[in-house]
Amino acid sequence: MSDSTMTTLVRAFAAMLGLHVRYAQREAANDAGRVVGALMLVVAGAVLGLFGLLFAHLALMDHLTTLMPRSRAVLVVAGGDFSLAMMLLLVARARLRKPVLVETRAMVRRTMATLTEP
Numbered sequence: 689m690s691d692s693t694m695t696t697l698v699r700a701f702a703a704m705l706g707l708h709v710r711y712a713q714r715e716a717a718n719d720a721g722r723v724v725g726a727l728m729l730v731v732a733g734a735v736l737g738l739f740g741l742l743f744a745h746l747a748l749m750d751h752l753t754t755l756m757p758r759s760r761a762v763l764v765v766a767g768g769d770f771s772l773a774m775m776l777l778l779v780a781r782a783r784l785r786k787p788v789l790v791e792t793r794a795m796v797r798r799t800m801a802t803l804t805e806p
Contacts, residue, residue: 704799712792719789726783733776741769 745765752761 708792708796708799711795712789715789715792719786722786723784726780729783730776730780737772737776741772 748765749761752764755761
């Protein structure tokens with residue numbers, strides 16, 4: 689193989705590698721935005737939920753203690769809180785489930801398959 693052919697191959701490889709890096713950086717920025725957005729939603733939901741739950745606790749406890757013993761009223765309110773917390777966690781998990789850099793991985797696989805073909 690001549691030096692000019694080798695130089696051309698190295699340049700082509702460097703150009704492809706540069707393209708992959710730029711694509712991965714762009715995709716990573718998009719994924720980071722998705723993760724940050726999900727975390728912001730979790731924090732906002734938690735803060736608003738805590739204020740809402742505080743007032744709901746007060747009202748519900750006041751109402752339930754007139755109908756049943758205090759210990760049973762506390763269990764009813766705690767069960768509702770747990771259910772709400774599980775729903776919030778499932779929504780956050782669903783938002784974070786998507787794999788990171790999917791398109792970049794696929795592009796690298798295609799490139800490697802092309803380079804290793806006989």
